[in-house]
Amino acid sequence: DGGITQSPKYLFRKEGQNVTLSCEQNLNHDAMYWYRQDPGQGLRLIYYSQIVNDFQKGDIAEGYSVSREKKESFPLTVTSAQKNPTAFYLCASRSGDSVNTEAFFGQGTRLTVV
Amino acid sequence: DQQVKQNSPSLSVQEGRISILNCDYTNSMFDYFLWYKKYPAEGPTFLISISSIKDKNEDGRFTVFLNKSAKHLSLHIVPSQPGDSAVYFCAASLGTSYDKVIFGPGTSLSVIP
Numbered sequence: 001d002g003g004i005t006q007s008p009k010y011l012f013r014k015e016g017q018n019v020t021l022s023c024e025q026n027l028n029h030d031a032m033y034w035y036r037q038d039p040g041q042g043l044r045l046i047y048y049s050q051i052v053n054d055f056q057k058g059d060i061a062e063g064y065s066v067s068r069e070k071k072e073s074f075p076l077t078v079t080s081a082q083k084n085p086t087a088f089y090l091c092a093s094r095s096g097d098s099v100n101t102e103a104f105f106g107q108g109t110r111l112t113v114v
Numbered sequence: 115d116q117q118v119k120q121n122s123p124s125l126s127v128q129e130g131r132i133s134i135l136n137c138d139y140t141n142s143m144f145d146y147f148l149w150y151k152k153y154p155a156e157g158p159t160f161l162i163s164i165s166s167i168k169d170k171n172e173d174g175r176f177t178v179f180l181n182k183s184a185k186h187l188s189l190h191i192v193p194s195q196p197g198d199s200a201v202y203f204c205a206a207s208l209g210t211s212y213d214k215v216i217f218g219p220g221t222s223l224s225v226i227p
Contacts, residue, residue, distance in 0.1 A: 004157070006157075009155075031212065033212070033213070035217075040123075040219050041116070041219050042116070042118060042203065042205075042216065042217030042218045042219050042220070043158075043203070043217040044217075045213060045215075048212075048213050056213070058213065090157060090158070092157070094212060098210050098211070098212065100146075100163075100210070101212070102160045103160060103212065104157075104159075105157025105158045105159070106157050107155060107156055107157050108157060
């Protein structure tokens with residue numbers, strides 16, 4: 001089945017450590033996105049990529065990094081520079097960047113800093 | 115400051131009745147609006163959308179109404195079913211590029227059998 005997969009589902013990190021969240025899709029989608037959700041807030045865009053080897057910062061990119069070496073994969077690294085990394089992270093993909101094109105979301109990764 | 119607001123964190127409705135989920139926005143330049151549904155332990159899935167040039171869009175049991183003068187949109191579910199119990203996110207877009215989509219915080223709907 002085609003879909004978008006995030007792993008792990010739950011992740012614990014010690015303060016000061018970098019951690020990488022995985023996002024893989026087999027939908028042959030060009031565009032991929034990373035969002036963060038905090039309690040009582042909507043999804044906020046961290047980074048997005050419209051094509052392989054290219055990506056742009058979203059609204060809250062500080063403390064995060066991404067890569068897009070393959071069309072199927074868009075990993076997100078939460079660095080030690082991210083001041084408040086505990087949150088729910090969602091990855092999405094779409095066949096094009098137009099808002100008319102449906103976005104497909106992964107199940108999310110809940111990151112907790114301990 | 116949130117540009118897309120869903121002021122009711124939760125809503126309970128009896129099965130068979132109408133569910134009305136509300137969404138307010140502050141930016142009159144938004145030109146496309148979307149609703150997503152999210153079940154626990156799953157990612158959000160697209161439900162229905164509406165362009166700012168329309169005031170109503172219907173898809174089966176789901177209808178979205180847009181009141182541009184009030185900067186308000188609502189999602190009506192008729193009749194409500196227990197399987198509709200989920201969190202509903204309203205989203206608005208500035209232009210056609212998806213990186214300009216802004217999400218609301220969501221409303222948790224419970225449909226009681």
